Amino acid sequence: MTEAGENAGTGETGGPPGGSRGRVRVVLVDDHRMFRTGVQAEIGETDRTGVEVVGEAADVDQAVTVITATRPEVVLLDVHLPGGGGVEVLRRCAPLMAAAENPVRFLALSVSDAAEDVIGVIRGGARGYVTKTITGTDLVDSVFRVQDGDAVFSPRLAGFVLDAFASTDAPPVDEDLDRLTQREREVLRLIARGYAYKEIAKQLFISVKTVESHVSAVLRKLQLSNRHELTRWATARRLV
Amino acid sequence: MPVAAATRPPHAPDADDPPQRKLYRSADGRMLGGVARGLAGHLGLPVGWVRLAFLLLFMWGDGLGVLLYAAFWVFVPLGVGGRAGHRSFFETLPDGTRRLRKPDRGQITALVALFIGAGIFISKVQLGGESGRYVWPTLLVGAGVVLVWRQADNARRAHWTTAAGRHGRLFQAARALAGVALVGVGLTVFIVVRGSAAQLGNVLTATLAVLVGVALLAGPWLIRMTQDLSEERLMRIRAQERAEVAAHVHDSVLHTLTLIQRNAEDAGEVRRLARAQERELRNWLYKPEGTGKDEAEEPATLAEAVKKTAAEVEDHHGVPIEVVVVGDCPLDEKLGAQIQAAREAMVNAAKYGGEGGPVQVYAEVEGQTVFVSVRDRGPGFDIDAVPEDRMGVRESIIGRMQRNGGTARLRSAPDGGTEVELEMERAANAA
Numbered sequence: 001m002t003e004a005g006e007n008a009g010t011g012e013t014g015g016p017p018g019g020s021r022g023r024v025r026v027v028l029v030d031d032h033r034m035f036r037t038g039v040q041a042e043i044g045e046t047d048r049t050g051v052e053v054v055g056e057a058a059d060v061d062q063a064v065t066v067i068t069a070t071r072p073e074v075v076l077l078d079v080h081l082p083g084g085g086g087v088e089v090l091r092r093c094a095p096l097m098a099a100a101e102n103p104v105r106f107l108a109l110s111v112s113d114a115a116e117d118v119i120g121v122i123r124g125g126a127r128g129y130v131t132k133t134i135t136g137t138d139l140v141d142s143v144f145r146v147q148d149g150d151a152v153f154s155p156r157l158a159g160f161v162l163d164a165f166a167s168t169d170a171p172p173v174d175e176d177l178d179r180l181t182q183r184e185r186e187v188l189r190l191i192a193r194g195y196a197y198k199e200i201a202k203q204l205f206i207s208v209k210t211v212e213s214h215v216s217a218v219l220r221k222l223q224l225s226n227r228h229e230l231t232r233w234a235t236a237r238r239l240v
Numbered sequence: 241m242p243v244a245a246a247t248r249p250p251h252a253p254d255a256d257d258p259p260q261r262k263l264y265r266s267a268d269g270r271m272l273g274g275v276a277r278g279l280a281g282h283l284g285l286p287v288g289w290v291r292l293a294f295l296l297l298f299m300w301g302d303g304l305g306v307l308l309y310a311a312f313w314v315f316v317p318l319g320v321g322g323r324a325g326h327r328s329f330f331e332t333l334p335d336g337t338r339r340l341r342k343p344d345r346g347q348i349t350a351l352v353a354l355f356i357g358a359g360i361f362i363s364k365v366q367l368g369g370e371s372g373r374y375v376w377p378t379l380l381v382g383a384g385v386v387l388v389w390r391q392a393d394n395a396r397r398a399h400w401t402t403a404a405g406r407h408g409r410l411f412q413a414a415r416a417l418a419g420v421a422l423v424g425v426g427l428t429v430f431i432v433v434r435g436s437a438a439q440l441g442n443v444l445t446a447t448l449a450v451l452v453g454v455a456l457l458a459g460p461w462l463i464r465m466t467q468d469l470s471e472e473r474l475m476r477i478r479a480q481e482r483a484e485v486a487a488h489v490h491d492s493v494l495h496t497l498t499l500i501q502r503n504a505e506d507a508g509e510v511r512r513l514a515r516a517q518e519r520e521l522r523n524w525l526y527k528p529e530g531t532g533k534d535e536a537e538e539p540a541t542l543a544e545a546v547k548k549t550a551a552e553v554e555d556h557h558g559v560p561i562e563v564v565v566v567g568d569c570p571l572d573e574k575l576g577a578q579i580q581a582a583r584e585a586m587v588n589a590a591k592y593g594g595e596g597g598p599v600q601v602y603a604e605v606e607g608q609t610v611f612v613s614v615r616d617r618g619p620g621f622d623i624d625a626v627p628e629d630r631m632g633v634r635e636s637i638i639g640r641m642q643r644n645g646g647t648a649r650l651r652s653a654p655d656g657g658t659e660v661e662l663e664m665e666r667a668a669n670a671a
């Protein structure tokens with residue numbers, strides 16, 4: 001599979017900065033060709049929004065090569081991949097994620113809803129996690145949100161996170177860093193109940209932007225909290 | 241006669257009988273290697289005759305009997321069956337222990353024949369003479385080898401019969417040790433008698449040197465072989481696992497795909513089949529490495545019960561239901577009622593709000609409170625507008641929750657649809 005060559009045709013480099021809804025260049029990493037085709041088709045149906053697939057990859061090595069070559073804004077990353085899985089891709093693309101200019105952002109897109117897969121890619125640096133049952137419109141929406149630097153949570157992921165932070169009762173020392181605030185918890189709970197960000201905003205009388213910043217804060221805590229709760233949570237479930 | 245042997249040794253006589261009988265060594269009722277009994281069974285002769293023939297060959301055929309017997313033993317595989325071992329020295333009692341069997345007439349005759357044969361043999365080779373120096377050690381070594389070989393047979397036989405008690409194992413170990421000891425003593429005597437005892441040290445050194453040399457030469461090869469063997473075993477285990485996966489996928493997925501093809505024009509049915517299959521496969525794939533609390537089969541906990549209920553409603557109504565559960569706790573009577581109310585809410589959501597997308601079910605255990613929300617994106621409805629005689633929501637959901645000390649709220653979600661929120665305190669003792 002050498003779809004990597006497709007990027008040669010795209011004239012413009014990088015979307016317009018500032019998060020406006022311009023063209024978003026996306027690389028699709030999944031080892032199932034049928035699924036890649038399907039996502040292409042679904043994104044194509046909503047083409048007016050301007051998501052453009054500039055490369056595809058079927059395993060870890062290909063993914064790293066394609067991502068390095070094309071420097072997309074967003075990578076749709078499958079969790080289960082030959083050659084080490086999505087976590088390995090994230091590890092090897094860490095410099096690209098940290099780049100000051102045009103950082104590459106990852107959105108995990110998986111059929112698996114096992115907790116260790118989900119938490120693994122999030123802690124590896126993915127900006128969000130959606131399951132493959134997501135509709136084309138929602139997917140495009142998620143891609144834009146990730147490109148803007150926000151986090152995207154599916155209800156299941158919200159459930160996992162709540163579980164992670166709720167199941168331990170004794171708060172550890174670094175509590176203000178690791179614990180979720182009441183508001184964050186509320187937002188997560190509504191996400192887990194299947195509310196869209198817009199609906200959450202309406203329900204809590206806050207703006208959508210505020211909802212997004214809450215969710216981003218949760219994501220940051222999730223990535224930071226390898227010290228206390230998550231470690232303990234993961235150990236208790238034999239995930240680490 | 242059961243057939244256990246795969247190959248017929250080249251020197252085995254051909255059987256002319258239409259039902260082809262294969263030669264094997266009898267595992268039952270044998271005296272040494274089971275060769276005589278096996279041959280007798282194969283040729284249709286009495287065992288005694290065959291044994292006598294071997295004995296005669298042994299004594300007057302310049303050891304031909306021994307050679308033949310050994311060849312049969314090595315090349316002919318061991319088989320099961322034959323007549324029950326009434327010739328065995330041991331019998332197995334109902335409680336599983338083995339004990340020495342009372343000798344019967346045939347056995348005594350055989351033993352007498354054996355002693356007579358041995359006497360003739362001894363008188364023939366003049367044990368006391370010059371050649372006797374070699375005969376005694378050879379006999380000792382031979383006896384040891386026979387013991388160990390019988391042991392090997394028994395080990396193979398243990399694959400068929402699992403009844404190897406502690407006594408049996410002890411006896412086996414003792415026998416193997418005895419065999420080794422006999423061989424060792426025979427070899428030592430051989431060396432000591434052959435040379436003088438003074439040279440024993442030299443001989444031992446030389447032997448040791450040779451052994452070490454052989455070990456050094458063969459060592460890498462042996463290690464390699466062991467590694468290859470273990471690797472091969474690993475591969476076999478993997479292949480077996482893969483075959484299991486394949487079998488499962490074949491069975492259920494192909495089945496479902498066939499059903500989908502047959503019901504291609506019925507979109508609802510197709511969706512239902514696909515969802516059911518997806519759930520099953522997902523369970524099967526992710527459960528073993530799952531969160532541990534998912535492992536129980538019957539729903540003894542809230543999470544299990546919620547998932548099971550949702551799966552049932554999903555199957556029944558063909559509307560996808562997405563379940564998110566946070567925390568878990570054991571089920572009690574009140575929570576059982578809550579699950580029932582939740583099921584009612586799910587059924588309603590699937591029936592009236594299913595076309596708006598998947599039904600979302602969220603359950604959370606927080607401290608002593610269990611919260612369940614069921615949400616659909618359908619048109620929504622007004623509880624006050626529902627006629628008094630329609631008891632579904634009022635009785636099955638709200639009434640049931642209140643009777644059990646919980647609360648139920650029904651409200652319209654912000655962008656259309658309906659949300660049912662059920663809250664229940666856990667039983668006090670289930671902390």
